[in-house]
Amino acid sequence: MAFFLExxxxxxxxxxxxxxxxLGFVLIFKASxxxxxxxxxxxxxxxxxMARFAEWIPAWLGIDxxxxxxxxxxxxxxxxxxxxxxxxxxxxxxxLVNQEGTTLLMATLGITYFMEGLGQSLxxxxxxxxxxxxxxxxxxxxxxxxxxxxxxxxxxxxxALIAALLVAALSIFFQKTSTGRxxxxxADDHQAAQSxxxxxxxxxxxxxxxxxxxxxxxxxxxxSKLGVQFTLTTVALRALPVIILGGLxxxxxxxxxxxxxxxxxxxxxxxxxxxxxxxxxxxxSYVLALVFLLFRPQGLFGEKIIDRV
Amino acid sequence: xxxxxxxxxxxxSNISLRFGGVKALTDISFNVREHEIRAIIGPxxxxxxxxxxxxxxxxxxxxxxxxxRGQTFDHMDSHQVATMGIARTFQNLALFKGMxxxxxxxxxxxLRMKSNLLLQALRIGPAEREEMxxxxxxxxxxxxxxxxxxxxxxxxxxxxxxxKRVDLGRALALExxxxxxxxxxxxxxxxxxxxxxxxxxxxxxxxxxxxxLIEHDMGVVMDISDRVVVLDYGKKIGDGxxxxxxxxxxxISAYLGTSH
Amino acid sequence: MFYRENGQFKTTYQxxxxxxxxxxxxxxxxxxxxLAFFVVPSLADDYxxxxxxxxxxxxxxxxxxxxxxxGYCGQISLGSGAFMAVxxxxxxxxxxxxxxxxxxxxxxxxGLCATFFGILFGLPSLRVRGLYLxxxxxxxxxxxxxxxxxxxxxxxxxxxxxxxxxxLQVFGIPIESAxxxxxxxxxxxxxxxxxxxxLVRSAIGREWMAMRDMDVAAAVIGIRPMYAKLSxxxxxxxxxxxxxxxxxxxxxxSWEPAAFSVEVSFRLLFMxxxxxxxxxxxxxxxxxxxxxxxxALNLFLPALFGLFGLQISTAGLSHAELMIFGxxxxxxxxVEPHGLAKLWSxxxxxxxxxxxxx
Numbered sequence: 001m002a003f004f005l006e007x008x009x010x011x012x013x014x015x016x017x018x019x020x021x022x023l024g025f026v027l028i029f030k031a032s033x034x035x036x037x038x039x040x041x042x043x044x045x046x047x048x049x050m051a052r053f054a055e056w057i058p059a060w061l062g063i064d065x066x067x068x069x070x071x072x073x074x075x076x077x078x079x080x081x082x083x084x085x086x087x088x089x090x091x092x093x094x095x096l097v098n099q100e101g102t103t104l105l106m107a108t109l110g111i112t113y114f115m116e117g118l119g120q121s122l123x124x125x126x127x128x129x130x131x132x133x134x135x136x137x138x139x140x141x142x143x144x145x146x147x148x149x150x151x152x153x154x155x156x157x158x159x160a161l162i163a164a165l166l167v168a169a170l171s172i173f174f175q176k177t178s179t180g181r182x183x184x185x186x187a188d189d190h191q192a193a194q195s196x197x198x199x200x201x202x203x204x205x206x207x208x209x210x211x212x213x214x215x216x217x218x219x220x221x222x223x224s225k226l227g228v229q230f231t232l233t234t235v236a237l238r239a240l241p242v243i244i245l246g247g248l249x250x251x252x253x254x255x256x257x258x259x260x261x262x263x264x265x266x267x268x269x270x271x272x273x274x275x276x277x278x279x280x281x282x283x284x285s286y287v288l289a290l291v292f293l294l295f296r297p298q299g300l301f302g303e304k305i306i307d308r309v
Numbered sequence: 310x311x312x313x314x315x316x317x318x319x320x321x322s323n324i325s326l327r328f329g330g331v332k333a334l335t336d337i338s339f340n341v342r343e344h345e346i347r348a349i350i351g352p353x354x355x356x357x358x359x360x361x362x363x364x365x366x367x368x369x370x371x372x373x374x375x376x377x378r379g380q381t382f383d384h385m386d387s388h389q390v391a392t393m394g395i396a397r398t399f400q401n402l403a404l405f406k407g408m409x410x411x412x413x414x415x416x417x418x419x420l421r422m423k424s425n426l427l428l429q430a431l432r433i434g435p436a437e438r439e440e441m442x443x444x445x446x447x448x449x450x451x452x453x454x455x456x457x458x459x460x461x462x463x464x465x466x467x468x469x470x471x472x473k474r475v476d477l478g479r480a481l482a483l484e485x486x487x488x489x490x491x492x493x494x495x496x497x498x499x500x501x502x503x504x505x506x507x508x509x510x511x512x513x514x515x516x517x518x519x520x521x522l523i524e525h526d527m528g529v530v531m532d533i534s535d536r537v538v539v540l541d542y543g544k545k546i547g548d549g550x551x552x553x554x555x556x557x558x559x560x561i562s563a564y565l566g567t568s569h
Numbered sequence: 570m571f572y573r574e575n576g577q578f579k580t581t582y583q584x585x586x587x588x589x590x591x592x593x594x595x596x597x598x599x600x601x602x603x604l605a606f607f608v609v610p611s612l613a614d615d616y617x618x619x620x621x622x623x624x625x626x627x628x629x630x631x632x633x634x635x636x637x638x639x640g641y642c643g644q645i646s647l648g649s650g651a652f653m654a655v656x657x658x659x660x661x662x663x664x665x666x667x668x669x670x671x672x673x674x675x676x677x678x679x680g681l682c683a684t685f686f687g688i689l690f691g692l693p694s695l696r697v698r699g700l701y702l703x704x705x706x707x708x709x710x711x712x713x714x715x716x717x718x719x720x721x722x723x724x725x726x727x728x729x730x731x732x733x734x735x736x737l738q739v740f741g742i743p744i745e746s747a748x749x750x751x752x753x754x755x756x757x758x759x760x761x762x763x764x765x766x767x768l769v770r771s772a773i774g775r776e777w778m779a780m781r782d783m784d785v786a787a788a789v790i791g792i793r794p795m796y797a798k799l800s801x802x803x804x805x806x807x808x809x810x811x812x813x814x815x816x817x818x819x820x821x822x823s824w825e826p827a828a829f830s831v832e833v834s835f836r837l838l839f840m841x842x843x844x845x846x847x848x849x850x851x852x853x854x855x856x857x858x859x860x861x862x863x864x865a866l867n868l869f870l871p872a873l874f875g876l877f878g879l880q881i882s883t884a885g886l887s888h889a890e891l892m893i894f895g896x897x898x899x900x901x902x903x904v905e906p907h908g909l910a911k912l913w914s915x916x917x918x919x920x921x922x923x924x925x926x927x
Contacts, residue, residue: 035700095903102645103906105700106842109835110898117891125884237831240704248700276719283715286708290693293705297697365789391791403786405779407847415772416779420791422772426800429771430764437583440771444582483790 007270008263013156015262016163017225020218021239022246022254023167024211030187030249031207034093037108040236041115042212045084047219048119050077051128074220081212084115089205130223159221166217167255170210174251183207187249238282241289247302256300261285314535315343318519319364319395319487324373326359326543333359334370334543341487346513346520348530348551351540352563357523358400360540361489364521365397366390377487391420396485398476400492400523406465410475413464414450417482418443450478454508470501477508487519488512494526502526506533531555539563572920588766605755610748618747625860626754627815632840632852633765634808639838640846641769642801643781644694648706649809649837651690651713654829656683656810657817658723661732664818665725672737672744676757676814683810684803686713691802695795710831717826733823750819757815761808766849768804777801778847809837843901845910854909862897866890 021043028036036042054073063069092107174180185193186203194200222235242261246253268284293299319341326334334356341347349357362368364375366385374383377393396417405413422443428436451457454474459467464475473493480488493509494502506529512518524530530537530551537554539547541563547554554560572593579585589595613622635649660679664670690709694702717723724732737744744753768774776797779787788794817824836859844855870889874881881889905912 092899092903096906102639102842102846103902105645105703106839107899107902109839110895110902113891113895114899115895117888117893117895121885121888121892125888237707240707244701244704279715279719283708283711286704286711290705290708293693293697293701297701299701367785367789387788388791388793391789397789399786403783403789405782405786407782408775408778412775412778416775416787416792417790419772419776424772426768426773426804429773430768432767432771436771440586441582444586448582479790 007266010153010156011263011266012259013153013160013262014266015242015259016156016160017218017221017258018239018242018262019255019258020163020166020214020221021235022242022258023170023251024214024218025239025243026246026248026251026254027170027211027214028207030251031183032093032186032204034104034108035248036211037105037236038088038111038115039211039215040234040239041112041119042081042084042215043219043222043235045115045119045219046077046081046212046216047130047223048123048128049080050074050216050220051130051223052123053077054130055128074216077216078213081216082209085208085212086205089201089208093204094201128223130220155225159225162217162221166214167251170214171251173210179206238285241285243299244289245292245299247299250299250301253299253301261288264288312344312514312517314345317341318343318378319521320376321360321364322374322376324360324363324370324375326356326363326368327371332543334363337373337540337543337545339538339545339548341519341521342536343486343519344513344517345535346509346522346533348522348524348534348537349540350524350527350530350537350554351546354542355540356543357540358491359543361397361491361521361523364390364395364489391483394483394486395489396480396483396487397489398473398480398491398493400495402469402472402476404464404472404476404479407463409461409463410456410467410478411447411451411460413475414447414478414482415443417479418447420483447478447482450481453481453511454478455504470497473497473505474508477505481512484516485518487521490520490522490524492523492525494524494529502529509533572917572923574921586770588770602759606752610751613751615747618751620864621860622751623747623754623820625856626751626758627812627820628837628840628860629853629856630754630758630761630815631809631812631837632844632856633762633849634805634812635837636841636844636846636848636852637765637769637777637808638801638805639841640848640851641774641781642777642798642805644691644798644801645699645703646706646805647703647831647834647838648690648709648713650829650831650833651710652683652687652806652809653813653816653833654713654717654826655686655806656680656813657824657829658717658732659683659810660814660818661734662723662725664734665732672739672818676811676818679814680807680811683806683813687802687806687810688799691799691806694798694802707831710834714826714830717829731823731825734818735822737818744819754815754819757811761811762849765804765808769849773797773800781847839898843898843908845908845913848908848910850913851908851910854913858909862894863890866893 021039024039024042025036028034028039050073053076054069057063057072057076058069063072088111092111096104096107174184182193182198182203183206185196185198186200193203218235239258242254242257244257245260246255246257265281265285269281272284273280317340321340322338324334324337325332337356337360349360351357359368363370364385366387366389369384374381375385376382377395405416408416422439424436424439428434432440451460454477456471456474456478459471464472467475473496477490477493480490490509494505497505509520509522510533513520522530522534534551536549537547537551538545539554539557539560541559546563547557547560549557572591574591577590577592579590584590589598609622631649631653634652635646638644638646656679658679659682660675663678664672664675686709690706693705697705718730721727724730739753742749744750769777776787776792777800779790779792780794780797780801784794787797813829817828821828840855840859841852842855843858844853845851866889867886870886871881901908
C-alpha cells in the first residue's frame, strides 16, 4: 500500500511538471489561437540560458553567493525570454495573422528548429546543471500510518509548490487584472477585441512573454531535476496528451490533465510496464488521451465546437 | 397547363428543437404535397433554417417526427436523407471553396457513382465511362443554370450570385424529389432574383420536383408558391394559400408589430 | 508565346478531363520522363544517386501519400513515420519468413499492413479534428516506436534490434548498384503517382476535398464522412507504407526503429506544406527541397566560413543547419503559404501570356 502511495505521489509530482509545460501551450492558444509547438524549445532555451548565466555571472562579477547568482541568472534569462517573445511576434506572427491553423503550426515547428540551433550555438550543447539549492534528499512521511513511511521526494514537493504558486498567480492575473481581461477577450474573438480598441500585437507580445516566463520556470525545475540537455524538447511532446485531456483552451484543464497523465504514466510504468517489456510510458499517455477523446472530443474542460451551417 | 399537385409527400409532426435553454422550434406541424412549391416565411430568428436542418438531419429534434413517403423517422440521418431524394441549398452557401464549379456539382453525383477505388485508380473501362456519363448530366445542369463560362473557376473566386447558382446546381445534381431551398435569393439584385425564380419554376415544372422554399422577399413568395407556412419565434402562426396567409392578422402583426 | 492553349480545342469530355490537357504540358512531361529514366542515369555519379536521387524518389512517394491525407482530405497527421515503419517491417516479415517471396509483392504486402494500421489509427478522425487529431496521430507514432523496439516477434526475433535485407532482385535483375536502385524506385514512383492522380481527380478525390472544405455540407449531399476519411487514411497509408518499405530495403539496407521516428513525420509534413497542399506536383517540389537543402548547406556553409578565414566545427555545422532550416521554413510560410506548387502555377500563368506582362 505504501508503495502504491509512493507511486501515486511520484505521479502527481511528475504531473505537476507536465502541467507547467502544458500551461505554456494553453496560454498561447487561448490568446492567439496558435498552437505553439516551440514551447518545448522555449523551455530548453530558457533552461540553457539560466544554467549558463548561473555559471558566467559569478565568473564575470566575482560573486560567490549561490543564491544571488541564481536570482541574477533567473532575471537575465527572463529578459532573454522577453526578447525572444518579442522577436517571434514581430518577425513571424505578425506576418501570419490570417493564416490557417496548419500553417501556424508549421511555423512554430520551424521556430522550434531555429531555437534549438540557436540555443545550442549560443550556450553550448553539453549537459548542464541548474543548482537552485533544491534539497535532493527524500523525506519519509506518514510513518505513523504506514510501516516504514511513504517516500516523498523533497525536490518534487518544492517543485509542485512552485508550480502551484505560478498557477495561482496566473489565475489572478487572468481574472483580476485588466490586461488579463483583455487577453481573455482576444482569445474569444480577435476581431471583436480589435474593434473595441485592444491592441492585438501588444497583447500577443504579452502572452508570449508570459508563456516564456512559464517556460523559464518549467525549464528551471526540470533542469534542476534532470539536468539541462537536449532531451528537454521532448518534454513538449510528453505534455501534449495533457492538453488533449484537459482541453486546449483551459488552464484548470492543463493542471488536472497534467495530474491525471502524470499518475497514469507512473502507474502504468510500474504496474503494467513489466508485463509487456517496459518503456510504455510515452505512448500510454497518448493512448489514454486518445481514448478520452473518443468520449469527449473537446477534452475535460475545453469548449465544445459547434458548427453552424 | 395547370400542374397536378399530388398527395402529401413530406409530413412534419410536432417537431420541437431545443438548444440548451433556447427553444428554437415549438410543436411545429405541417405537410408538403408532391409537386407543389411550399414557402416557409417568418421574421429573422423564427426558426426556418432550423426547420430545414431538422428535415435534413443536420439537427436532431427533441420531440416529434418526420414522415417521408409513408416512412416515419424521429430523427433523420443526413446520408439517408440524401439517398431518399431530399436535397438542399444553404443560406451561407456551404460550397467547397477549394474546388471548381464543375467539381462542386460533380460531388452531387457521388451518390450515384458505383465504381470502387481500384477501378477509379486505374481509370479504365467502367470507371471512365461512369465519370463521363455523370459529366454529361452535370453539363446539362450547367447549361440549365447558364454558368458554362465558369465551370473551371474555383468557386471561391466567383461573385455571390453565381455561387448561389452553383449551390443550386449541386443540389439539382442529386436529382432530388424534394428540394429544400434556404433563402436562395438573399443578397441578389432584381435581375438575379428573376433568373433564380425562373430556375426554380423550371425545376418544378420540368422535373416535377417538390420545392420547400425559405424566402424573405414577399413578392416572390406570393407569386410562385402554392402554399405558405408562417413561423414566428419557433411557433407556427399561419398555414395556407398565399392569399389566406396575407390576410391573417397574426402574420401581419408578427411582421409589422401591433400598435399599442 | 510558346505556352499558349490557342487552337487546342477539346471535342470530348474525356479529352477535357485528361491529366495534361495542354499539349505543351504533355511534351514537357514526356521530356521529363525521358530525362529521368535515360539522361540522368548516364550523367550522375554514385554519390549523386545515393545522396540525392534515391532519397528524392522515395521521399516524393511518401510525400504523395501524406499529401493525399493532409492536403486533399484535410486530416492533419503527425504519424507518417509510423506508417513508413509498419510498411517497412511488414514487408520485411513477409520477405524473410516466406523464402520464395519476390520483392514487389513483399513491398505491396508491407503497404497493406500499413493500410490496416492507418485505418485503425485513423478512427479518431471520425470524432475529432484539427489539432486534436494531430495529437491523436502522434499516438500512432509513439506506439509504433515502442512496438518495433520491444515486440521481438515483429523483428523476426532478431537479437540486435536492427534488421537487414539483402540479395534484392526483380525478375532476375539484381538491385545492387545505385543505378538499378534508382530506376526501380523511379518506376514505382511513376506508377503510383499516376494511380494517385487518377484517384484524386475521380469521385473519391472529390469526396476527400469535400470533407476538407466543408464536412457538414458533404454529409448533406450524401457523402459518408466515415468512408471518405477512412479511405483517405487507407490509401495514404498504403502509399506511405510502400515508401517506407522502399526506404528500408533499398536506401538503408539495414535499419532500426529509430529510422522512422517522429522527426521523419515532421519532415514529411514540411515537405507537403512547402511543396503545396492538395497538389500532386507539390509532393515532388517539397521532397526535392527537403532532400537537397541539408546537402546544399553542408557544401555551402564551410565554404562561406572559409571566406572569412573561420572554421566551423561539425557541431556548429549541425546547429547552423537547424537554424537555417527552421528559418527557411518560417520564411517560406510567410512568403508563400500555399507552397512551391502555387509559385509554379503562378509561373505557368505568367508563361501563358509571355512576352506580355498581363
